[in-house]
Amino acid sequence: MSKNIAISDDVYRRLKREKGDRSFSEVIDEKLDSGGTLAEVSGQQVFDAETADQVSDEIESLSRGTVERITDETA
Template sequence: MSKNIAISDDVYRRLKREKGDRSFSEVIADKLDGGGEISDVTGQGIFDAETPDKVTDEIERLSEGTMDRVTDEDL
């Protein structure tokens, strides 16, 4: 017997990336049976704790002056 579940497109893409040639049921069952959490198969937790801060800092650095340039072009 099978059941249909609704998941977001983002979670579907991450789960599909993890499954390879296995079924979605096999991937989820393996993770849950092995003491894993569903986040293990959705790709969450793959970065170390510092990565989000580093990415934010880099975005801010690359964005410096953007608003000034946009404002100058509007004049």
């Protein structure tokens, strides 16, 4: 029996890249049987926690700069 699941386009692309010539079910099953998580299959958690925090902080900082520039341009 099969089930349909909804995943984002980004996760689909990463999962497809991981699977090669195997089925999606085979890739997920293999990862879960080896003690892995779905996040590992989809390519998430690529960075260690410290690096992920630094990247998040940088994105937030850059986003603030964008909002400030837009505010300046529309004022």
